[in-house]
Amino acid sequence: MEEIIHNFLETEISDQEYYDGIIDFIYSVNIRYGEYECNQFVVKKMDLFNFLIYEEYVIDNKREIHTAFSISKNKLIKVINSYAKKQGFTVKHFLC
Numbered sequence: 876m877e878e879i880i881h882n883f884l885e886t887e888i889s890d891q892e893y894y895d896g897i898i899d900f901i902y903s904v905n906i907r908y909g910e911y912e913c914n915q916f917v918v919k920k921m922d923l924f925n926f927l928i929y930e931e932y933v934i935d936n937k938r939e940i941h942t943a944f945s946i947s948k949n950k951l952i953k954v955i956n957s958y959a960k961k962q963g964f965t966v967k968h969f970l971c
Contacts, residue, residue: 879942883928884958887913891964898955901926901948902969924948 888894897918900911904923911918919927928951929943956966 876944879928879944880946880954882942883916884954886915888955888958888962888964894955894959894962894964895967898952898959898967901951901955902967921945926951 887897893913897911897913900906900909900918900920906920907923909920911920915930917929917931919929921927924947925945926948927943927945930941932939932941952969956968960966
């Protein structure tokens with residue numbers, strides 16, 4: 876799973892704008908369920924605290940999902956923010 880997470884981070888957290896879009900989706904309490912389509916991966920919010928991340932392809936007009944994994948909101952935020960910080964991006968923190 877660590878390799879998949881690394882691939883996700885490397886592919887999708889490659890620009891401040893991409894980071895901002897993904898992290899805003901994750902933090903949003905107004906979106907309780909839904910999908911955020913990135914460049915190669917999809918981040919699916921199952922509820923406010925659980926996410927699925929997977930690669931999605933369309934082959935012969937059929938949707939195929941590869942390398943799916945589930946991750947908690949706290950762990951996802953932690954790995955994304957850690958990676959973004961190493962890339963020199965401005966990291967967002969949610970304040971209650």
